[in-house]
Amino acid sequence: MTDRTSLYVHIPFCVVKCGYCDFNSYAIEDPAAHRRFVSALDRELRTARPPRNPWTVFLGGGTPTYLTDESFARLFEVLTSHIDLAECQEVSMEANPESVSATKATIARQAGVDRISLGVQSFDPARLRFLDRAHDVAAVERAVSVFRDAGFSNLSLDLMFGLPGQTLPQWTSDLERALELRPDHISCYNLTFEPGTRLEHARRQGKVQPNDDRVDAELFQWTRRRLRDGGYEAYEISNFAGRGGPCLHNDHYWLQGDYVGVGPGASSHRAGWRGTNAKPLEAWAGAVERGLSGTAEAEFLTPSQRLGEALWLGLRRRDGIDLDALRERLRIDLDPNRDALIESMVEQGHLRRDGTTIRLAESSLLQADRIAAEFL
Ligand SMILES: C[S@@+](CC[C@H](N)C(=O)[O-])C[C@H]1O[C@@H](n2cnc3c(N)ncnc32)[C@H](O)[C@@H]1O
Ligand code: SF4
Secondary structure (H helix, E strand, O other): OOOOOEEEEEEOEOOOOOOOOOOOOEOOOOHHHHHHHHHHHHHHHHHHOOOOOOOEEEEEEOOHHHOOHHHHHHHHHHHHHHOOHHHOOEEEEEEOHHHOOHHHHHHHHHHOOOEEEEEEEOOOHHHHHHOOOOOOHHHHHHHHHHHHHOOOOOEEEEEEEOOOOOOHHHHHHHHHHHHHOOOOEEEEEEOOOOOOOHHHHHHHOOOOOOOOHHHHHHHHHHHHHHHHHOOOEEEEOOEEEOOOOOOHHHHHHHOOOOEEEEOOOOEEEEOOEEEEEOOOHHHHHHHHHOOOOOEEEEEEOOHHHHHHHHHHHHOOEOOOEEHHHHHHHHOOOOOHHHHHHHHHHHHHOOEEEEOOEEEEOHHHHHHHHHHHHOOO
16 A cells, blocks of 8 residues: 655755756765765665655655766665655656766666656757756757666656746747657746855846846746647646656645655655755764754644645645635634735736635736745
8 A cells, every 4th residue: 555655855966056056956976975875865764764655756856867876776775675666656756968877767767766857958058058057958868768768658858948038939949849859747947046046146246137027928828838739738837747647746745745855955744744854965964874863953834834835835736726625634714814815816816716716817827936925
């Protein structure tokens, strides 16, 4: 029987730290650091005790495929000694084109990984350079062939749009090139200027200008039309399901399911308890090597906070939020403030109400983060 708890495994290493990225990742090449990371992960899996058969597993990062060959192979020995990957509903792994090899693809496939999310971002050499990406277009095509040859039938591509100065014809060309590779799922992220990143620093210094909001809205609307016509279902603002269906792991997360997170900076959630691991390799590995928990911070979310987060996460999904089902699940009524906020957003046309379900209006999808944040 599959447990309804999922497992997230964070692999923090990357060949370069991209200027726009605020995920917990660092450019560490040292094979000894990779070995130490995998051993510490083994220790953490012993103490964190995720279920033997999680609902879904997601190996993310960072760049899982950047691990040295030796550590990559060891990672899957460790994982399969704790987890029956073959029993999970979905086992996803993120990959970057420059570090994909037939050996790694075969190891992952044989261990039970059945879904790949490949970070492509763009097919334009100048935009890849702007994003600090370590790969070229040929590496993307090579990586797709390698994964297909290794037997992966569920392959997703990550793209980014709304880069400074990007026009509709430029973005059209990127997305069309991606579609030629016949991915089973596509994620299209609108570039965000995250606090603390080099990109945000450059913006503050006036060295880069964010793209015009109206142009981004045009790119986004075109994306939705083009992917719908191509047979991809927009089940979440940035995510489009083709033959591979939606990403079950991310859907589980957006629906506030329980999950155990291992690796530096990973968070875990169980019925309103949320813990987050230490982010630096040394702090996290040092703790778990001493037999301690990797958790550096923990909090119990109040029912009201959980409600706010459910609204925030749920509004990104096409299915929206069934308020009655939400009340039942969290055993809490909507407070008068949030009730009034929903009313006013329906009046302003940001939200649509359909029986007990609320959804973001099509015209407000791109402002989801700002609108949803008001419920927190
Ligand atoms: C954190 S990355 C990990 C996967 C892999 N290392 C990669 O670079 O593709 C997951 C995805 O998030 C997206 N992403 C990261 N930072 C972003 C940002 N500031 N704005 C928009 N999308 C972003 C990228 O499309 C990336 O593929
Ligand atoms: S976007 Fe991916 S490759 Fe770039 S730094 Fe972030 S996690 Fe690493």
